[in-house]
Amino acid sequence: MDNKIFRFGTVLIMTVTAFTSCRDKREPGRVYMPDMAYSRAYETYAQNNLKQDGINYINYPVDGTIRRGDLFPYTLPNDSNGYKMAAEVKDPLPALDSNQMLEAQRLFNINCAICHGANMDAQGPLATSGKVGGIANLKLDQYVKEPEGQMFHVVTYGRNNMGSYASQLSRKQRWMVIQYIKSEQAKASANKNTAPAAKDSSSTAKK
Numbered sequence: 234m235d236n237k238i239f240r241f242g243t244v245l246i247m248t249v250t251a252f253t254s255c256r257d258k259r260e261p262g263r264v265y266m267p268d269m270a271y272s273r274a275y276e277t278y279a280q281n282n283l284k285q286d287g288i289n290y291i292n293y294p295v296d297g298t299i300r301r302g303d304l305f306p307y308t309l310p311n312d313s314n315g316y317k318m319a320a321e322v323k324d325p326l327p328a329l330d331s332n333q334m335l336e337a338q339r340l341f342n343i344n345c346a347i348c349h350g351a352n353m354d355a356q357g358p359l360a361t362s363g364k365v366g367g368i369a370n371l372k373l374d375q376y377v378k379e380p381e382g383q384m385f386h387v388v389t390y391g392r393n394n395m396g397s398y399a400s401q402l403s404r405k406q407r408w409m410v411i412q413y414i415k416s417e418q419a420k421a422s423a424n425k426n427t428a429p430a431a432k433d434s435s436s437t438a439k440k
Contacts, residue, residue, distance in 0.1 A: 303404065303405070304325055304404040304408070305325075306404075307385070307386075307389055307404060309322070309386065315386065315390075316383060316386050316387075316392075319380070319382040319383045319385065319386035320380040320382055320383050321382060322380075322381075322382025322383075322385065322386070323381070324381050324382075324385075324408055324411065324412060325408065326405065326408045326409065326412060328412075329409060329412055329413070333409065334412075334413060334416065336409065337409040337410055337412060337413035338413055340402065340406055340409060340410050341410050341413055341414065344398055344401055344402060344410070345410065347359050348360055348365060348368045348395075349368060349369065349370075349371055352372075353370070353371035353372055353414065353417055353418070353421075354370050354371075354372050355368045355369060355370035355371075365394060366394065367393060367394045368394070369395075371414060371417075371418065372418065372421050376418070377418045377421075377422060381411050381412075384414065384415075385407055385408060385411050388402070388407050388410065388411065389407060
């Protein structure tokens, strides 16, 4: 009887060993508590095996919620009607202080100046290279008069040759850039209005 039990136990152990040893050596063994073994944090480019490992993790925010400290979503549609309605959208940010304005300038130089130029005169590297056409000169009256909401709409969705910057800049950063542009436009307009009128050389010419 003891020999039968011993032989049965031996066969059972060998069978279990054979089955478990056939697993891929590059993969870890079975995990008893996956929540303890694997982090719920989802990293960029990481393989998403959380569901098959027994962790039901959905990396999408709950509908109707916004990130802490973020502005409310921009919901106007990406079409001509949405662009028209954007004229009524107002900048939700208070006036930027000097440090915030420097940050807004930095964001503009990184994301916008390559086309529009650091002086907003459409003389950025891509514009002067001739590789990209139709770049807006933000110092022209039509853009100086463009409502801030429509400008934000364009930065969010893109327009004509300009692409969307919604993935590069958060909503707050987009409004900061718009506020910086409007500030520089106001300075340029003020300088133009206060510039001394050119003298008429014909009036001083010798008779």
